Amino acid sequence: MLGFILRRFLNLIPVFIGATMLTFLVIQAAPGNFLDERKLDVRTTAATIERLERQFGLDKSLPEQYIRWLGNFVTGNLGISFDSNIAVWDLIAPKIANSAMLVFGELILLYLIAVPIGIYGAIRQYSLGDKVISLISYFFIGFPSFFLALLIIFALVSFKLQTGTFLLPVGGMTSENFDSLSFIGKFLDILWHIMAPMLALLIGDIAGLSRTFRAQMLEFLNQDFVRTARAKGLAERTVIYKHTLRNALTPFIAGIGGLLPAILSGAGFIEVVFNWPGLTPVFLEAINSQDIYVLLSTTAVSLVLLVIGNLISDFLLAVVDPRIRYF
Amino acid sequence: MSTSSLNPDAREGMAPYAKSRTQVVWEQFRKHQLALFGGMILLAMYIGTIFSPFISPYGLAEYSTSNITRFHPPTRVHFFDESGRLTAPFVYATKQDLDPVTFAQTFIDQKDIKCPVQFMMPRPDQPYNLFFLIPTNIRLFGVSQPCNIFIMGADLYGRDVFSRLWYGAAVSLTIGIFAVTLSTTLGLIFGGIAGYYGGWVDNVIMRLVEIIGAIPSLFLLLTLTSVLPQDLDPILVFYGIIFLLGFIGWGGLARTVRSQISALRESDMVQAATSLGAKEARIIGIHMLPITFSLLIVNLSLGIPSAILAESGLSFLGKGIREPYSSWGSMINQAQEGGFASIIYRPWMLIPGFFIVLAVLCWQFLGDGLRDAFDPRKRQ
Numbered sequence: 160m161l162g163f164i165l166r167r168f169l170n171l172i173p174v175f176i177g178a179t180m181l182t183f184l185v186i187q188a189a190p191g192n193f194l195d196e197r198k199l200d201v202r203t204t205a206a207t208i209e210r211l212e213r214q215f216g217l218d219k220s221l222p223e224q225y226i227r228w229l230g231n232f233v234t235g236n237l238g239i240s241f242d243s244n245i246a247v248w249d250l251i252a253p254k255i256a257n258s259a260m261l262v263f264g265e266l267i268l269l270y271l272i273a274v275p276i277g278i279y280g281a282i283r284q285y286s287l288g289d290k291v292i293s294l295i296s297y298f299f300i301g302f303p304s305f306f307l308a309l310l311i312i313f314a315l316v317s318f319k320l321q322t323g324t325f326l327l328p329v330g331g332m333t334s335e336n337f338d339s340l341s342f343i344g345k346f347l348d349i350l351w352h353i354m355a356p357m358l359a360l361l362i363g364d365i366a367g368l369s370r371t372f373r374a375q376m377l378e379f380l381n382q383d384f385v386r387t388a389r390a391k392g393l394a395e396r397t398v399i400y401k402h403t404l405r406n407a408l409t410p411f412i413a414g415i416g417g418l419l420p421a422i423l424s425g426a427g428f429i430e431v432v433f434n435w436p437g438l439t440p441v442f443l444e445a446i447n448s449q450d451i452y453v454l455l456s457t458t459a460v461s462l463v464l465l466v467i468g469n470l471i472s473d474f475l476l477a478v479v480d481p482r483i484r485y486f
Numbered sequence: 487m488s489t490s491s492l493n494p495d496a497r498e499g500m501a502p503y504a505k506s507r508t509q510v511v512w513e514q515f516r517k518h519q520l521a522l523f524g525g526m527i528l529l530a531m532y533i534g535t536i537f538s539p540f541i542s543p544y545g546l547a548e549y550s551t552s553n554i555t556r557f558h559p560p561t562r563v564h565f566f567d568e569s570g571r572l573t574a575p576f577v578y579a580t581k582q583d584l585d586p587v588t589f590a591q592t593f594i595d596q597k598d599i600k601c602p603v604q605f606m607m608p609r610p611d612q613p614y615n616l617f618f619l620i621p622t623n624i625r626l627f628g629v630s631q632p633c634n635i636f637i638m639g640a641d642l643y644g645r646d647v648f649s650r651l652w653y654g655a656a657v658s659l660t661i662g663i664f665a666v667t668l669s670t671t672l673g674l675i676f677g678g679i680a681g682y683y684g685g686w687v688d689n690v691i692m693r694l695v696e697i698i699g700a701i702p703s704l705f706l707l708l709t710l711t712s713v714l715p716q717d718l719d720p721i722l723v724f725y726g727i728i729f730l731l732g733f734i735g736w737g738g739l740a741r742t743v744r745s746q747i748s749a750l751r752e753s754d755m756v757q758a759a760t761s762l763g764a765k766e767a768r769i770i771g772i773h774m775l776p777i778t779f780s781l782l783i784v785n786l787s788l789g790i791p792s793a794i795l796a797e798s799g800l801s802f803l804g805k806g807i808r809e810p811y812s813s814w815g816s817m818i819n820q821a822q823e824g825g826f827a828s829i830i831y832r833p834w835m836l837i838p839g840f841f842i843v844l845a846v847l848c849w850q851f852l853g854d855g856l857r858d859a860f861d862p863r864k865r866q
Contacts, residue, residue, distance in 0.1 A: 173693060174693065174696050174697055174700050175700075177693060177694075177696075177697040178697045178698075178700045178701050181697060181698075181701070182701065182706075182709060185709050185710055185712075185713060186709060186712065188713050189712040189713050190713075190715045190716075297847065297850065297851075298843075298847065300846075300847075300850065301791070301842075301843045301844075301846035301847035301850060302843055302846075303795050303798050303799055303802070303815070303839070303842055303843075303846075304799075305799060305802050305818070306798075306818060306836070306839035306842065306843070309818065309821055309822070309829060309836060309839070310836070310839075312829060313829050313830065313833060313836065316829070316830040317830060320830065420702055421702075427704045427799075428799055428802070428803070431803065432822070439704070442705060442708065443708065443803065446708055446709065446711075446712050446805075449712065454705075454709060457705065458701055458702075458705055458706075458709075461701070461702050461705070462700055462701070465700055
């Protein structure tokens with residue numbers, strides 16, 4: 160087991176280095192750097208610029224800068240944000256928590272809702288219900304997530320104008336009086352704020368996942384071992400839930416590990432539209448100000464999560480599929 | 487006994503020869519109602535795009551500096567005059583006003599100034615080249631000053647949303663095709679090389695695919711867009727975005743092509759070609775790649791909707807198509823201008839979103855239809 164984990168880690172080192180190097184090069188290839196804006200400011204003296212350059216290692220050559228960053232990253236130092244002048248980890252950690260809260264909750268609901276819909280679509284294939292669900296999910300797959308989010312905001316604000324009450328808040332993560340709330344009050348407040356962005360995420364994702372799950376179920380329902388199971392006279396419930404569902408679920412369970420990095424970037428546009436203080440807005444800001452270490456370290460953290468996620472996937476796959484043994 | 491009586495097809499009065507693959511695929515495709523429907527709508531949209539300057543009453547970035555029309559709501563076209571009699575369509579001139587209660591900016595009709603809607607209206611001040619070739623200034627419809635005809639309202643700068651929607655269609659609808667063509671070509675070349683040669687070349691290419699796939703695609707795309715300089719010519723930005731979308735999209739196809747090609751490399755027919763002395767380029771180009779053809783078509787038509795979505799997202803975040811050009815994504819961006827709940831005052835800014843949905847949906851239908859038509863297991 161340990162040997163297997165070690166092997167996987169060793170295999171992923173070149174990918175980690177390659178991906179961070181690619182990101183580093185792309186950021187460097189972008190014209191200008193974060194000091195340009197400071198240089199335009201008349202109050203900044205040449206000495207200040209030089210000091211800043213030295214402080215952030217911008218006076219070094221590119222390979223040196225990269226290696227310095229890599230060395231720091233491995234020892235747990237993610238660098239300093241130019242823009243806010245605090246450690247990158249302190250900047251992104253609370254945002255990662257916010258993003259994770261949104262995506263993690265969404266994923267649980269997603270699987271709880273999409274899998275039963277997929278099963279229904281497969282066992283009642285071409286029934287009226289299946290056709291209606293198929294059509295609706297087809298429709299929502301075509302929606303850009305930010306557009307869906309805008310429509311939800313539009314509906315909620317219209318509702319507010321019509322009736323005078325807020326069904327759900329349409330932006331931010333907390334109310335203005337958040338600090339004065341009790342612990343349970345804070346929890347409920349965030350829960351209330353998370354509903355609208357989560358709904359926006361869910362609608363699109365349910366449409367996608369239920370369709371893939373339906374296809375996966377159908378793939379197995381048409382196979383010989385299912386026919387054999389029926390021929391043996393097994394109850395239809397056993398055939399579906401024990402023989403088909405278990406097989407159909409395998410790739411999805413294995414895929415759970417792959418969702419780990421999605422916890423970082425998954426909510427993407429939704430966070431921007433709903434003003435949710437997650438990682439994507441920070442990333443966007445960092446791009447605008449060319450905050451190298453925020454960009455690089457955020458990408459690197461998501462790569463680390465990808466590695467861990469892949470390991471979890473392998474492990475889960477071995478648990479659900481007795482044919483697979485790594486150890 | 488003649489051969490035809492042995493052939494069941496011939497007995498039913500059909501041609502006694504086997505159908506070609508193209509015929510089979512086409513017949514299957516025609517049975518797919520949704521795919522046909524999608525194809526038809528797409529055809530209409532693309533034809534509209536070719537005629538976009540003709541359909542649009544206004545130019546791409548046309549707005550008046552004297553008659554401010556910022557977030558002008560959609561103009562009502564009247565078909566009945568004050569006495570209720572049916573007349574030729576006309577619009578009223580509008581005047582900007584402040585709502586006394588909310589201080590929101592409104593536009594009120596000036597009933598004394600009436601402008602008839604003119605068809606095939608010449609606009610000498612806004613000439614354009616139809617199909618990029620024929621210089622003309624005829625617009626399908628329009629009204630003369632001081633009236634405005636904004637059938638889908640006006641945007642932040644007071645420009646006509648309907649016109650910009652059609653100009654934007656040229657960007658939103660073609661960027662997907664170009665980007666996916668590029669990523670398919672890259673996937674085919676790199677996948678083909680990796681599968682055919684194997685060894686270290688294969689290793690390098692596949693690691694590259696892994697690296698690109700490992701970075702969250704939204705982050706990668708956003709980082710890549712920062713390479714395009716702020717002062718770059720907006721036309722070059724358009725090409726840049728195509729390149730970026732193509733660059734991040736080729737990995738999946740390269741993987742599939744690689745596995746198909748490396749399986750084919752060991753097949754009898756390739757060995758026969760090799761022993762007959764065929765050159766490598768010929769073996770790859772004539773014997774191997776055509777087998778991946780159906781894969782390519784499906785990849786193209788299912789890749790286009792995701793490229794359209796990616797472009798609209800980038801432009802929505804202000805990282806894609808830049809002013810003065812419009813794309814459907816960048817137009818929606820203005821819906822939240824000045825406070826994110828302000829869409830309520832200008833719902834017409836959301837209209838381009840429905841066009842994105844329609845285009846993506848139709849490409850999806852078309853792609854599904856093609857995939858089913860090429861898949862022998864799904865034939866009916």
